[in-house]
Amino acid sequence: MVTEQGTKEDPWLLKTPPLSSEFTMYKDVKDGKEILVCTVGKTILHYDYRCLQDLQDMLKKHGDWMELGSADEQKPAKEGTVEAWGRSESNPVRGWYGLKKGFRGRFGMYVPPLMEKLGLAEVTHDPKGNKMRVV
Template sequence: MSAGNGTKENPWKLKTPPQTSEYEMYKDEKDGKEIIVCTVGKTVLHYDYRCLEDLHAMLKQHGDWMELGSADEQKPAKEGTVEAWGRSAENPVSGWYGLKKGLRGRFGMYIPPLMEELGLAEVEHNPRNNRMRAK
């Protein structure tokens, strides 16, 4: 869907996995750290940019489809999902890839379409319970 190149001036224009909502992402820097800025309506979320490489490596190691399991920060993530991994003490950053307190969740909703856009993953586009795998 995107024609953007991931800059603030020309962001990636993406759709959630079920293709129901549009949002934008671009790469930026905050406090000396590379981040992904994700704008959904008026809500702005931040994710650690290294999540793309880390998630790709984990999916390659996993070797099969993995459920996305998107959830808000305040809700528990379903075990064994991309969302659970994106906030797990076992991942390479030992915790949340989401960087804005209160808005750290939804990793499994917004990061997979960007990975698909960048050619790093395949993502399903069913009404619910979508999965992804490394390319």
């Protein structure tokens, strides 16, 4: 699924769904676990790499557009959104895909653009209220 790009030396250069900010992401291994390293300015977030396949599978079952609903870890996620699923006890990892305590949120902001780049999903690019669906 991952191309030559997406390494620490050659990360994916991505834009948030509203196309307002750039960030980078790459695949790495930490403590024997495959992770995504997301760098936004000086902030570094980690997500469980399996989120890409799990989110694609969930979107296939959902069968329609789903609101992203990005939120910081300390804020509640809007029900029925990608963000809410990314921290739900009912997802395949039984909780957060975000791995850095205090920085586990924003799943709905940073993972969908990578899925779009990899051809796994389609994402809207409106100023607010963006959605995604499986390709």
